[in-house]
Amino acid sequence: MPHTLSSPLPLESKLVERVWGGTRLIPEGGDHSKPIGEAWVIGEDNHVSGGPHAGQTLAELTKQFPAELLGTRASSTRFPLLIKLLDCADWLSVQVHPDDAQARMLEGEGHLGKTEAWQVLEADTGAQIIAGIKPDTTQDDLSEAILDGKVMDHVAYTPVQAGNTFMIPAGTVHALGPGVFLYEVQQTSDLTYRIYDWDRPAAAGRTLHLEKSAEVSRPWPAPAAALPPAGDAVQELTRCGYFLLERLNSKGSKLTGDTAGQTFHVLTVTVGEAQVEAGGETRRLGQFESLLLPAAVGTYQLSGNFQMLRSSLPD
Structure with a gap:
C-alpha cells in the first residue's frame, strides 16, 4: 500500500432510495420502480473506485493520511464534508438540523451538527422550497407551533430557479420541493429532526422528532436566493x-x-x-x-x- 496520498481519488457514489425521490439519479438501465432521492458522491463512507487505494473508504484514508488528505485548514482528523446530489419529485419532510453543541447535547459526544448549502442545478417552472420562518414569529411561537403540529402556519416559501445558491445554517427550518435537482455541500453529518412529513406514514423510519426540533429550531427569516452571474472564471x-x-x-x-x-x-x-x-x-x-x-x-x-x-x- 502506498505511503503517500498525492493523486486524485475517484469515489463510488452511494445511491439512497427516498420516498420523495425521482429518476434523474438512476443509472442507465437501472430499476425505475425505486425512487432515488440522493447520491452521496463524496463522503467518509464512500469507497475509492480506482487506483492504488481502490476499495478503501474515505474515512480509512483520512485516518491514514490526515495531513496529506485534509490539509492545514482542517480542525480534526475526520473527513469534514459530505457532498450530495438530490432529486426531489415530491416534498421532503419539513426538518431542522442541530448545530455542533446541540448535537453533542442531544445525541452525545462524537456527533456533529449540520450546516449546509444548496446550489440549484435544475428547477421546474413554479418550483419552490421552504426555508426559514415568516417575520414576527418569536422563538416561543415557533417552539409552540412545532410541538402542536402547526409549524406550517409559520414557514416561509421561496421560489427557486437554476443557479440559485442558498446557505442553510443549522437551526433553519427547511424542506425541498418537487421539481428541484440540486447539489448540496454540508458538514459530515446525517442528523435530521423531522417536524412535519406531509402526513406520510411514519413507518420505514420516518418518525417525527418534535421535542428535539423545538429545541434546536430558530425563527430565522428566509435566506437570500443568491443568483450570481455566470461571468468570472x-x-x-x-x-x-x-x-x-x-x-x-x-x-x-x-x-x-x-x-x-x-x-x-x-x-x-x-x-x-x-x-x-x-x-x-x-x-x-x-x-x-x-x-x-x-x-x-x-x-x-x-x-x-x-x-x-x-x-x-x-x-
Missing part, C-alpha cells in the same frame, strides 16, 4: 466556517487550481465535461461526476468546456 458562491463553495466557468479555456497543502478540493462537473490533470494523472469528468483532490496534490490543470462546482475548507 472562478466565482465564490457562498462560504461559512465549515466550507467554501465556488463555481468554475472554463469557457473553453484552461484553468489552474492549487490545493497548496491547505485543503482538499472536491470537483463536480455540472455542465459539459472536464479533463483534470493532477498529481501526475489525467482524468475525465462527465456531467455530474465528481473527483476528490487531496491537499497534497498541489497545482492542477482543468481543460474542456464546462461549469464546475468546487468545495473546500475555508481559510
